[in-house]
Amino acid sequence: MNNIVVMPMIIPLLTGIVLVFLRPYVKAQRVFSIVSIVATIAVSIYLLNRIQTDGILRLDFGGWMPPFGILFVADSFAMLLVVTTAIVTGILLFYAFSSIGKAHENMFFYPFVFFLVAGVNGSFLTGDLFNLFVCFEVMLLSSYVLITLGGRKVQLVESIKYVSINVLSSWFFLLAIAYLYGTVGTLNMAHLSVRIAEVGQGPLLTVISVIFLIVFSLKAGLLLYFWLPGSYSSPPTVVAALFGALLTKVGIYAMFRVFTLIFYHEPGVTHMLIGVMAAITMIGGSIGAIAFNDVRQIVSYNVIIAVGFILVGLAVSTEVAIQGSIYYLIHDMIIKALLFLLAGTMIYLTGTAKIEKMSGLIRNYPLLGWLFFLTMLSLAGIPPLSGFIGKVYVGQGAIEAGSFVLLGIGFFSSILVLYSLLRIFMNCFWGETIINEDDDVPLSKGMLVPCVLFGLLTIGLGFGAEGIALYVSDAAHTLMNPDVYIQAVLKE
Amino acid sequence: METLITILVGVLVTVAVYLLLSRNLIRVILGTAILSHAVHLLLMTMGGLKKGSVPLLGEEAESYVDALPQALILTAIVISFAVTAFLLVLAYRTYKETGLDDLDALRGFEDE
Numbered sequence: 001m002n003n004i005v006v007m008p009m010i011i012p013l014l015t016g017i018v019l020v021f022l023r024p025y026v027k028a029q030r031v032f033s034i035v036s037i038v039a040t041i042a043v044s045i046y047l048l049n050r051i052q053t054d055g056i057l058r059l060d061f062g063g064w065m066p067p068f069g070i071l072f073v074a075d076s077f078a079m080l081l082v083v084t085t086a087i088v089t090g091i092l093l094f095y096a097f098s099s100i101g102k103a104h105e106n107m108f109f110y111p112f113v114f115f116l117v118a119g120v121n122g123s124f125l126t127g128d129l130f131n132l133f134v135c136f137e138v139m140l141l142s143s144y145v146l147i148t149l150g151g152r153k154v155q156l157v158e159s160i161k162y163v164s165i166n167v168l169s170s171w172f173f174l175l176a177i178a179y180l181y182g183t184v185g186t187l188n189m190a191h192l193s194v195r196i197a198e199v200g201q202g203p204l205l206t207v208i209s210v211i212f213l214i215v216f217s218l219k220a221g222l223l224l225y226f227w228l229p230g231s232y233s234s235p236p237t238v239v240a241a242l243f244g245a246l247l248t249k250v251g252i253y254a255m256f257r258v259f260t261l262i263f264y265h266e267p268g269v270t271h272m273l274i275g276v277m278a279a280i281t282m283i284g285g286s287i288g289a290i291a292f293n294d295v296r297q298i299v300s301y302n303v304i305i306a307v308g309f310i311l312v313g314l315a316v317s318t319e320v321a322i323q324g325s326i327y328y329l330i331h332d333m334i335i336k337a338l339l340f341l342l343a344g345t346m347i348y349l350t351g352t353a354k355i356e357k358m359s360g361l362i363r364n365y366p367l368l369g370w371l372f373f374l375t376m377l378s379l380a381g382i383p384p385l386s387g388f389i390g391k392v393y394v395g396q397g398a399i400e401a402g403s404f405v406l407l408g409i410g411f412f413s414s415i416l417v418l419y420s421l422l423r424i425f426m427n428c429f430w431g432e433t434i435i436n437e438d439d440d441v442p443l444s445k446g447m448l449v450p451c452v453l454f455g456l457l458t459i460g461l462g463f464g465a466e467g468i469a470l471y472v473s474d475a476a477h478t479l480m481n482p483d484v485y486i487q488a489v490l491k492e
Numbered sequence: 493m494e495t496l497i498t499i500l501v502g503v504l505v506t507v508a509v510y511l512l513l514s515r516n517l518i519r520v521i522l523g524t525a526i527l528s529h530a531v532h533l534l535l536m537t538m539g540g541l542k543k544g545s546v547p548l549l550g551e552e553a554e555s556y557v558d559a560l561p562q563a564l565i566l567t568a569i570v571i572s573f574a575v576t577a578f579l580l581v582l583a584y585r586t587y588k589e590t591g592l593d594d595l596d597a598l599r600g601f602e603d604e
Contacts, residue, residue: 130564130567133568134567134571137571137575141571141574141575141578144575144578144582145578148582148585151585151589153589153590156582156585156586156589156590157586157590157598159582160517160582160583160586160595160598163575163578163579163582164512164520164524164579167524167527167528167575167579168512168524168527170528170571170575171524171527171528171531174528174531174532174534174535174568175531175534177535177564178531178534178535178537178538179538181535181538181539181560181561181564182537182538182539187560
């Protein structure tokens with residue numbers, strides 16, 4: 001029993017509730033949200049370190065021993081993502097202070113950011129499939145509100161699509177849970193793993209696992225990403241950055257958890273399917289990223305390519321590849337937030353999203369330009385930056401497993417990522433400036449500092465990879481050896 | 493009993509899919525509501541249906557109903573209620589802003 005395990009979810013949840021009552025006091029909301037996000041970061045880092053000494057921590061709600069009750073399980077993989085979520089949200093809050101505007105701040109913007117974080121952290125920590133569904137819904141309902149907040153026409157229209165797709169995927173989730181419960185009679189993830197190892201993963205269970213694959217693919221944007229570019233490009237910059245950094249990652253996390261812990265007996269079917277879907281995702285995403293002239297669309301398609309690349313690691317399923325995926329996952333949360341912020345800032349400065357209408361921005365805003373350059377290099381995987389380690393490990397794992405086609409597509413898509421961003425860089429930042437001194441919009445510090453912080457994080461993660469190597473290898477070890485997780489949950 | 497409920501679920505899903513594929517926004521929302529009811533019934537059925545028993549009668553009870561699916565449905569109903577309420581408000585606001593409730597007309601909508 002470790003009551004502290006619930007803190008990364010309960011702090012944001014309580015903060016959200018308190019912030020609802022602080023509606024008229026914008027200053028108080030800001031101070032309170034910063035204090036509580038710092039507390040979340042601190043608790044998460046403490047937990048991450050404690051796992052290294054005490055092993056996997058768990059909390060049985062109400063004292064019901066697993067497999068009967070619901071529970072939270074904190075292992076290295078989950079906690080690494082919780083820490084990254086908290087840090088990314090903290091920095092994005094700073095950007096929100098200077099950009100979101102008073103109308104949003106008075107309309108419950110901060111509470112819903114915190115509810116979103118509570119849902120995301122809950123999804124990472126839960127050890128029970130139905131609880132995962134509930135946390136998904138908490139996260140999705142807050143995201144529905146955040147995407148429509150402001151009520152511009154395009155937001156409303158795009159969100160209808162987003163909400164109905166997610167209702168449908170929640171339906172599939174419940175369907176899969178119902179059939180799984182009918183078949184094996186439990187929903188505790190560790191217990192499921194034991195039961196399925198006992199009875200063997202027959203065709204029926206494989207079909208159920210494919211339904212789970214569909215559900216998580218819809219959330220993660222693996223192959224079924226058609227809804228993503230529209231809904232990620234309509235809300236305000238901060239919200240888009242929050243979505244790009246967090247929402248798809250939860251789907252990816254669930255996929256890793258389910259297909260390494262529960263349905264790992266038939267890799268010929270499920271993991272092959274993931275591999276094929278990842279390949280098509282990367283190809284489709286690359287085509288989208290180079291086809292559009294709209295900055296927001298290009299950035300959204302970059303999210304999709306990264307999803308495909310991370311899941312190459314799961315499709316290959318060797319310990320090295322999983323390590324690579326975890327590094328890349330953390331890197332991607334940071335760098336996608338930065339990319340969305342930069343794109344949003346560019347649109348704010350020029351008033352247009354079309355790349356052919358922008359030019360020479362680097363003359364007016366040199367720091368912004370070089371930050372974009374840094375982001376581009378980091379996403380393409382140039383060595384000292386954070387994208388490099390993930391790509392190397394995923395590549396190494398793919399070679400070990402002999403999946404050369406996936407490897408080829410993965411690395412070719414990286415070149416197309418570089419090309420698509422280079423196109424933005426050359427068109428928008430290079431060349432003659434078209435902004436004359438009179439209508440030069442000043443770039444406020446509040447918008448620039450968060451971008452710089454993210455830039456420092458990507459450099460720091462690249463140089464400091466050794467610092468998190470311990471946690472990442474522990475996380476990959478737990479994922480590849482389900483017994484570790486089962487022992488931690490079902491012992492006593 | 494189980495077979496009967498399963499057929500009922502099938503009918504509900506058919507109705508829901510028909511409504512979801514229509515062009516009218518309100519029909520789509522009703523479709524999602526019916527769809528979630530269908531899956532709630534399925535959850536209940538998968539736990540096994542027994543006549544005349546209550547979930548918990550103490551340790552010596554001869555027959556009892558599995559309480560877990562009922563707990564699951566309770567949660568799922570609350571969530572689907574919230575999502576349906578949100579969707580209705582969303583549809584109302586969209587109609588107020590754009591004057592459209594036809595999904596074909598809303599397709600590819602841009603305001604810039």
